[in-house]
Each structure stands twice: as C-alpha cells, then as structure tokens.
Amino acid sequence: MYAILDIETTGGKYNEEGITEIAIYKFDGHEVVDQFISLVNPERPIQPFVANLTGINNQMLRNAPKFYEVAKRIVEITSECVVVAHNASFDYRILRTEFSRLGFEYERQSLCTVELSKKLIPYQESYSLGKLVRGLGIPLSDRHRANGDALATVKLFKLLLTKDSNKSIITEAVRIDTKKQIDDKLLKLVEQAPIATGIYYMHREDGTIIYIGKSKNIKKRLNQHFTNDNRKSRRIQQEVESVSFEITGSELVALLKESEEIKRNKPKYNRALRKTKFDQALYQFTDDNGFINLKIAKVDHRKTVITTFSNRQQAKSFIHRWTEEYNLCQKFTGIDTGKNNCFNYTIKQCFGACISEETPQEYNVRVQQLIQNNSFDSQDMIIIDRGRNIDEQSVILIEKGQFKGIGFFNLNHQINNIEILRSIITPMEHNRDVQHIIQSYTRKNKKLKVVPISKS
Known part of the structure; x- marks a missing residue:
C-alpha cells in the first residue's frame, strides 16, 4: 500500500518551514482507496515568492486547521504505507519536522x-x-498546489509501476510489508485479489517471486491454485506468503506481460511455461505460373513465416476459413489435391485460378491482402485494447514489424504524437513467442482496433 502525497510550505530557513497545504492519496497499486486534502494554518508567514508560486496567501489560511488538528488523520491514512512523493526527501523531512514539534x-x-x-x-x-508529466502526456492541473501535484504523482507512479519490468518496486514493498504467518493465510490472499484481468505474482516471505500467472479473473484463478491438490499446487500453497498483481484490462497485454515476466524472473514453479508452444506455421511460395500458394508446415525458424498456430488442427481450421473469406483457390491453399478444378469453383467461391480463368495478378491481390492482414512484417502500427479502467485504453506498439512494448493512455494526443507514444511505452523484447501471441490474439479478436501509424 502506498501513500502518495504532496506538501506545500511557507518557505524559509531549513527546518523552519511550515505546511500550508497537504494532499494524500492512498493507493493500493491499482486504484486510489482513500484520500485526504486540506489547507493547513502554518502559524507563521508565507514567503512572498512562495505565495506568488502557489497562490496560497496568509489570508486564505487564517481559518484553516493547524497541523496538530490534522495530524491524526495523516497518521491514519499513511499507516502501513510506503510514502511516495516527487522529491520524497523534502516532503518526508517536512512531515517528520512537523510531527517532531x-x-x-x-x-x-x-x-x-x-x-x-x-x-x-x-x-x-x-x-x-x-515538465516530466507534460513530456509523458499526463494531464496536470493546479500546478504547485498540493492536490494537483499529488494527483499527477499518482498517475506518474502508476506509469512507473507498469514500466518496472524487474518488479523492484513491488518486491521492495512486499519485503517491507511482509507480516507474520496467520491462520487462513490462503483465504485472505484470495479475498484481497481483484475480479479483473491481469497478471499476478506469488511471493515468498523475502519477496522472491515463485510463480507468475495470467487470468481474466485473478481472484477465481488464485482460488483454483489454492484449492488444487496436485503436487505443484501443494508446494506453492506452503511457500506463498503474499500475492501482488497488476491489472491490465486487456487479455492481450496480460499474455504479453506474462510471457516476458516468466522469461525475465524465471520463477521456481513456472519452469514448464517459459516458452510458448506453437509448432505449425503458414508459408507462401510462388509457383511456375506466378500464383502465390499458401502452405501449412511445421515451424522452421530458418524460413519467413506469415503467422503461426498452436497446432495443426487450428492451422487447418484457419486456412479453410481464409480460403472462403478471400475467395481463394483450394488448390493453392493445399486443401484440394485433385487434378481438375477445385470444389469451390463449382459453387462459385473460386474465380477459376485453378483452371487459368483468373490471372495470377488478379488472384495474388487477394492473397497479399490475407498476408497483410495476418502478418505485421515490416509494418508500423498500434493495437488499441481495453485499459485498466473505463477512462483508459491500452496500446501495443509495433515498428518495422518488431514488437516494441505496451503502455496505457487516457488522451488521444498521447498516441497521436509518436514521441509521447514512445515515452509512455514500457519497452519489451521482441521474439517469436510474442509475435505468435499477438498474431494469434488479433486473428481471434476481429473487433480489436489495429491502427497503422505514420511517422511523417
């Protein structure tokens, strides 16, 4: 749990400053669960340059509560929390000084x-x-007022948690907050989990990650872990002390993060899941007559693939679907191996490429469209999906056919400006696994928004 705060002061000599305004947002790593905002009578004059900067003057604070009147509330809202602030050494020093008085x-x-x-x-x-939040496209109102700055810091910290690929922030917080073992430990862990899409991390007492998973309902998935009676589940149940989680909103983002996090952290109980399993691929070749043929075969990493599949049955299902969708010839997609015209020609779904009634140029246009729609080779584009809340969307960046990473945005100008887009993106590694995950997900979810990006 985090207490994200900002403090405005009177200015003046070191350790003689007084608080004029304080804003605290209690943040559980996903959303704000409590807040406290108040002007404070510092019982001393405000420096003129500070009054000009903040807009807070002595007259405004005459009837404001004094620090001792708000001290109890500050203790309560920050209890068992890690204090987070922009230039935390200043805000924390001011708080300690006031309490010391x-x-x-x-x-x-x-x-x-x-x-x-x-x-x-x-x-x-x-x-x-x-300047930092403006450069990241994060909205900031009431600059140099405690509430405006604290809210911007909440949004900045949320972005930092997303970018913390090594999970050093979470691990440190878990280490700080580790409590003694209690009765019904597993039940309490399930109760604290959200009914939301995301990834979850199971930790030992020292904060070490022992298992990473992904689910569209984290609470339900944890319940399955903690009620299963197989050997691995029983070991996890014995070792787990706490569970942290990251809500993604998007299942695609969760799949990508799970894949990278497992490879990066190599959790003890994820050994069998460190590599996505897919062994079938779609290839193309041009025959002697100039027609582009499509072929399903085992994955060969020496060859350029259009897209990959988890198994041969899935591959055959899609090639049948695409043959009908793009009015392709069954002979050129490997479905019909006969000598005469394909069956689809007899039902008017093939335009006669198999018996030379359609030219290679006409036919290949449709094949190229299929390839374009199912391979992001050399393309620059973004994939937009659900965000972590109703006001937010997730974005996946692909440049020159390479997956660059993921991010979250609230305002369209954050993704319409390529430099801001790159700033809010958490960089992630491109590999065959993530390419398979993205291609597999996008072909199953046709309503997903895929937008080409222009860098001009």
Whole structure:
C-alpha cells in the first residue's frame, strides 16, 4: 500500500518551514482507496515568492486547521504505507519536522518518483514534476498546489509501476510489508485479489517471486491454485506468503506481460511455461505460373513465416476459413489435391485460378491482402485494447514489424504524437513467442482496433 502525497510550505530557513497545504492519496497499486486534502494554518508567514508560486496567501489560511488538528488523520491514512512523493526527501523531512514539534516520532518507508523516473524513464529533458508529466502526456492541473501535484504523482507512479519490468518496486514493498504467518493465510490472499484481468505474482516471505500467472479473473484463478491438490499446487500453497498483481484490462497485454515476466524472473514453479508452444506455421511460395500458394508446415525458424498456430488442427481450421473469406483457390491453399478444378469453383467461391480463368495478378491481390492482414512484417502500427479502467485504453506498439512494448493512455494526443507514444511505452523484447501471441490474439479478436501509424 502506498501513500502518495504532496506538501506545500511557507518557505524559509531549513527546518523552519511550515505546511500550508497537504494532499494524500492512498493507493493500493491499482486504484486510489482513500484520500485526504486540506489547507493547513502554518502559524507563521508565507514567503512572498512562495505565495506568488502557489497562490496560497496568509489570508486564505487564517481559518484553516493547524497541523496538530490534522495530524491524526495523516497518521491514519499513511499507516502501513510506503510514502511516495516527487522529491520524497523534502516532503518526508517536512512531515517528520512537523510531527517532531508535536513530540511524535513519525517514521515511514519512502519512495521518490524523481529517482524512480530517472531509472525507469531515462533521457528525459527534465525531471521536475511539471515538465516530466507534460513530456509523458499526463494531464496536470493546479500546478504547485498540493492536490494537483499529488494527483499527477499518482498517475506518474502508476506509469512507473507498469514500466518496472524487474518488479523492484513491488518486491521492495512486499519485503517491507511482509507480516507474520496467520491462520487462513490462503483465504485472505484470495479475498484481497481483484475480479479483473491481469497478471499476478506469488511471493515468498523475502519477496522472491515463485510463480507468475495470467487470468481474466485473478481472484477465481488464485482460488483454483489454492484449492488444487496436485503436487505443484501443494508446494506453492506452503511457500506463498503474499500475492501482488497488476491489472491490465486487456487479455492481450496480460499474455504479453506474462510471457516476458516468466522469461525475465524465471520463477521456481513456472519452469514448464517459459516458452510458448506453437509448432505449425503458414508459408507462401510462388509457383511456375506466378500464383502465390499458401502452405501449412511445421515451424522452421530458418524460413519467413506469415503467422503461426498452436497446432495443426487450428492451422487447418484457419486456412479453410481464409480460403472462403478471400475467395481463394483450394488448390493453392493445399486443401484440394485433385487434378481438375477445385470444389469451390463449382459453387462459385473460386474465380477459376485453378483452371487459368483468373490471372495470377488478379488472384495474388487477394492473397497479399490475407498476408497483410495476418502478418505485421515490416509494418508500423498500434493495437488499441481495453485499459485498466473505463477512462483508459491500452496500446501495443509495433515498428518495422518488431514488437516494441505496451503502455496505457487516457488522451488521444498521447498516441497521436509518436514521441509521447514512445515515452509512455514500457519497452519489451521482441521474439517469436510474442509475435505468435499477438498474431494469434488479433486473428481471434476481429473487433480489436489495429491502427497503422505514420511517422511523417
């Protein structure tokens, strides 16, 4: 659990500043679950340049609560939380100073989004909150006011969690928050899980990830893990101490993240799942008469494939479907091996390529359309799918036929500008597995939005 906050102060000498405004958002890693926003009477004058910067003046604070009146609420909302702030050393120091004046020792673990941003989003022009979020396309209103800056930090931190491929943020938080073993441990873990699409990480007590999974209903899937009686499930049940999860909204994003996370982290109980299994592929060749033929065969990584399939039955099912959809000749798709015209010609679904009633040029246009629609070789495009909430969408970036990574956006200008798009994308590795996942998912989900991108 995180307490993401921002504090405005009077300015002045070091450790003599007073708080003028505070905003705290309690964030469970997925959504805000509580919040506290208040002006504070600092009982000392505000420096003129600070008043000009924030718009908060002495008159506004005359009737505001003093710090001791809001201290209890601050303790409550940050209890058992990691304090997160942009330049956390400043905000945390101010809080500790104010509590110290009340004779209270305030201690929390803290994370700084400046430091995290430098690590996870390198090469930015500036890491000041305003310039950083503007460069990432994150909306920011009420700059230099606690609520506006805290809300922007929430959105920035959410992006950082997504970009944290090594899961160092989550692992550190798990290590901090690990509690002693309790009765009904597994039941409590299930109760805390969301009914949502995403990936989940099972941790040992020291934070080590022992299993990674993906599900359209994380709560239901965990329940299956913890009620199964097979040997692997029983071992997991004994070792797991906590479960963290990442909601993706999109099943495709979950599949891609699961594949990469398993390869990256090599969890103890994912050994059999580190490689996606597909052994059939669709190939093309041009015959002596100039017609493009399609052929299903075992995957050969030395050859260029159009797309891949999990098994031969799936491949045959799709080649039959595409033959009808694109009015192709069954002889040139390997379905009909007879000597005369194909069966589809007799029912007017083939235009006679098999008996030279259609030219190779006319026929090949439709074959090329099929290939274009089912292979992203050399293409620049984005795939848009569901986001983690109703106001958000996910985006998958493909450049020159190479999968570049995933991201989430709220505003269209974030994906219409290629530089901002690259900034919000979490880079991921392109390999045959992810190519198979994307192609397989897009051909099964025809309503998915696939948009070519122009870099001009």
